[in-house]
Amino acid sequence: MTPGSEYPPLIRFDDAFPGLCWLGRVRPRWIRMARSDWSRARNFARRHLWPMALTVDRAVQADRRYLAEELVHLAARHRLLSMYLPRFMGGSFSGSVLGLFPVLEELAAVDPGFVGLIGGHHLGLTALALSFNFRLMDRVAGLVVRGEQTGRPFLIDCAITEPGAGSDVEEEDLFPRADLCTRARAVPGGAVLSGRKCFISTGHLADWHLVIIPYDRTHPLDKIGLFLVPKNSPGFSLGALEEKMGQKAAPASELVFDDCFVPSDMIVTQPGDLPPGRGEALLHGVLGITRTAVGAMGAGMARGAFEIALDFAAWHRVRGRRMIDRQGVQETLIRMLARVHQARAVYLEAAFALCSAFLPAQIPGFLNSALYARLYRTRFLTRLRHHAWFRRRAYRLFAGRPVTDHQRVQFYSSLAKVTGTDAGLANAHQALDLMGEAGSRHENGAEKLFRDAKLGQIYEGANELNRLHMFKHFLARDLGVDVFGTDPK
Template sequence: MQESESIYRFMNKETDIFENVPIMNILKKKFPAYVDQAVDAQRTGRKFAREVIAPRALETDRRCSEDPSYVDLEFYHKAMEAQIPTSIFPKKMGGLGWSTLAFGLWGEEAIAADIGLAALVTFNLFAFIGACVEFRPNVVLHIVKLIVEEERKGNPFFFGWSITEPSGGTDQEHPVAMAASRPSIEAKKVKDGYLLNGTKCFCTNGDLARLICVNAPVDRRRPLETQATFLVSTDTPGFAATRLEVKCGQKASHTAEINFTDVFVPEENLWAPPGEGLRHAQEILSATRGAVALIGLGLTRGVVERTVEYASQKKVRGHRLIDEGWVHYALAGLMTDILPLRTAIMNFLVAIDFMHVVRMLNNPITDIALKISPAKLINSDLVEQLSGLGPVASVVKSIKNKVVSAETVDNFLRHGSAVKPAASDLAMRAVSVCADIVGLEGLTRKHGIEKIFRDAKVTQIYEGPNQLHRLDVFEREVGYDYRRAV
């Protein structure tokens, strides 16, 4: 065999979802357009990752190391040209009409190439997810219009979700922990709105965002009973990004501490009223924890792909590193974990499309409305205003609450809490195993393996630490009630 023919690759086909995610063969028969779109998104993602992300990943990481405030806007504009930041919006509203599965498959490819740049694009989806959770139609329309219009002008539109407190992040995601917490931030009711005062930390896009979804109680002594959710415009007087974090990994994605000093939030920007804030946050988390699992999966794939390529070319004692049996077993152990985990995560994404809030955009009523209505009418101020009228908003929210019941949210939290730690722990184990295989030479910067080592650790922490997820699974699987135990 010629040397040029013996460079091995892992998951390097143009598309592979039919062979690696068996359920797709069944879905293809019943929902051919749905699966075809996903296949096309994966193909697009692999091309974009190969041609746009991979060539700039290490240089962007270097520049962010020297200057944490650096933003690779050239990359973001390339993503906007491909309509990636707005890809999940319906076509008539300026997007590509991608499903969660399609976006997830694109995202997996982007993450395997570089999570920092992938996060710069994908984490903006919190804007859409946060709006969809309450599903006030005028709010959803406003958010979509705002992002689409700005990006058509060539202006990146960044969004953030601020949940973590300086005194604890986990406390904000579980009722028992929240009840015992003492948050720094507080919202005071005033005429026509609220005043926010306090500090939030580790906010993705905190220094870049134009809008931030903020969780805050109206009485910090009773956070569980009074937690609310607000949409804050960052140009409001009193808002400030006070510190940009200097991070070990995922440097292209900014993380900041943000401060609120008498920041006024109008009544209409109250997304979840006092007492409903935890529910709102958990409904977002019920969808996004599976997305963080996708990050762990992409990082694992990325480090294994690089290690296979390196070992295929590295000569040791007269033969290639990849020809050694211990390397086979080490890599095979990771691959046997990647394949079933990938299937579980893809199943989660499919379930989001058919059982979670995304169903509100993919149901007979919405489909008919989008088909018969001209794009100009859908995106008009008149429709936005009419959709905000009490009777309309009430009916839509009632439908949404039936589509996404409390039981549905609880079930998605359970499954999301299972796949997220599984994927992020696998990513950490994979970078350790691969570091052992490639040794010091393979860990030099140019191979990208040490970068994934730095990128992976935080996936065990953000979106709730893995310890919390395990307790969530235990609680839901056996019916244990931590509130009664405490």
């Protein structure tokens, strides 16, 4: 695209520089809170998580039915299961949205499997939050917080993938053509679910399952249904526990629904709750957050591989010289570090794009106070937010932003995901190159990171799909290209 071309401008200032556009709004207090969150996560990861990471990975290799409950308890003790829940809900979220992503990077640098495990739970909470069903959100939040307090952790997951529908349920243009095997049927008093979901993160450890099944497969997004299914529900059972190459701490489960009845008070959303387009808005909103999170995770994996390689090169000798004294090794190490910085820069830009679209960068001070936490639980505010009117109003605030804001989120979140996860695997490869056989031995941690990193390129939409998603939202809109049209590609 030459400067003098007749094509419409493809690059808008707000799209090119979301972080720069946000600079004026960032307050010093927000940065202090983000720094504090990051320090806490770093301390947790190095003192508590690192000693368990390899042990759990090995335990799952020895027994493929092993479930890492000790990591769930560890997360609960350090209030990481409620890290997305604001204080007025009883959660441990400090209030700094921008600070959440560096926290994920810090945890993933030590154990991506742990982040995958709690990530499945947080994916469920995110989808629940963006359904704007505050009644059920309050209920689940209460269970999560009480679980942390009592030492009996409470987890949820988010079930969307099916045996015949993987990447295409992550893309609104492909969803209507997905080969779905599940079905939701409205019945008096609730709904009945049938079919199977697969590769559900955290499935075998979850207490409740947030299940996404359309009422009508010909209009799946318009007729989307979200349901909360407790693990002991009649008609529900756990199926296969997948034996994954990596991120072994996070189970990937099959969920089986055999005419499973869901009472109406456990239906999160159904046709008619919210205006048309809510399915698409939900999908975009959830993926916008989770893909940015996976981007941060990828940056963490890239950093973890770099740190292991650096440590090895600092003491290991090749041809009589320390590896780190060789310029070739120095160049490799700096390439690895550069990838970390690139991935981090992109996920931070994605975070700014999210904040410019629909996420508050920070929970305002009053809403984060003990007084507001008491007010939140009053009957008046509870009834207000549980009312259908309030739900529709909140949804309109979210979905009513300019289309370009949502497109920016879609582009940057996918870019963060692709950049971070590609960096993670590239650095893992280079760490193994540098370390040779030592890198392939389990006890040194590099081969585990290699196995863990590969999954980042696959889930939350394969990277190939994400690249097309980026093209659709930033280029196709102005070039009249139908990325996911019906013609063979």
